[in-house]
Amino acid sequence: MSHYAGPLLTRDAAEALLAARSRGDAAWTGSLDLGRSSGAAELGPEDWGWRGVRYPYPGKLKDRTIYHWDGDEFAAVSRYSGALIKLIPTAWGAPTFEIDGIKMLPTSKESPVDDARRKVALVEPRGKAVLDTCGGLGYFAACCLDAGVAHIQSFEKNADVLWLRTLNPWSPDPDAPDYGGRLRLEHADVSHAIVAIPDASFDAVLHDPPRFGIAGELYSQAFYEQLARVLRRGGRLFHYTGSPNKLTSGRDVPREVLKRLEKAGFRAHLALDGVLATRR
Secondary structure (H helix, E strand, O other): OOOOOOOOEEEHHHHHHHHHHHHHOOOEEEEOOOOOEEEEEEEEEEEEEEOOOOOOOOOOOOOOOOEOOOOOOOOOEEEOOOOEEEEEEEOOOOOEEEEEOOOOOOOOOHHHHHHHHHHHOOOOOOOOOEOOOOOOOOHHHHHHHHHOOOOOEEEOHHHHHHHHHHHHOOOOOOOOOOHOOEEEEEOHHHHHHHHOOOOOOOEEEEEEOOOOOOHHHHHHHHHHHHHHHHHEEEEEEEOOOOOOOHHHHHHOHHHHHHHHHHHOOOEEEEEOOEEEEEEO
């Protein structure tokens, strides 16, 4: 899918745009790509222009919602196909996303991109071939590219998440010339696709699966053995687990993951909000 190049509106941005028109300003300067850049919108009485295209002024917009121009109106960046999936603005610019109201990325203390950068640094991606098992919005991949990864292979199972990526300016575009073909993004379930990957194909692995109750197969002993098979000896793996409440869940998921990884052939220890492991 090609990436969207039009404006993205949040309620705050739309209100600032409308306030500038009400003041009689000829232009408004701000960000219409979720903080990636700043530019000027030309203001007229009935419409406004950005990057050579004219748009109608938006009506009342909802909070916690991002809007894109769909050719007829400013529509929410959300879809429903068995579950409601939605791009959500954050105070940091880079958005998170929700599936049926469940936030999929941590954003309470820092940008999801900064959070991803700390985790990516643990596997030291520069010059390496990296497997990104559950691509999501692509923040792990973006941080790897920024850090000088040689090649990164990303898998994403959910077609709607791939659609969100085309509308999110913080998601890396595999076809962007600046990346030189270093990112390959595949629409596939990694739990199935991994069996076709040759042994010792990667120097590092980033594994950020949905929670255990949604995707238990990505926490299984069999899958961890596949990760060990495709990772070269000495290669690092960071496995995000989060910090589920042991009192309510009755499980210590990080410790369970650590034990399974060790059984699969890793040396492992708890790190950040997950497990860092090295292939023996």
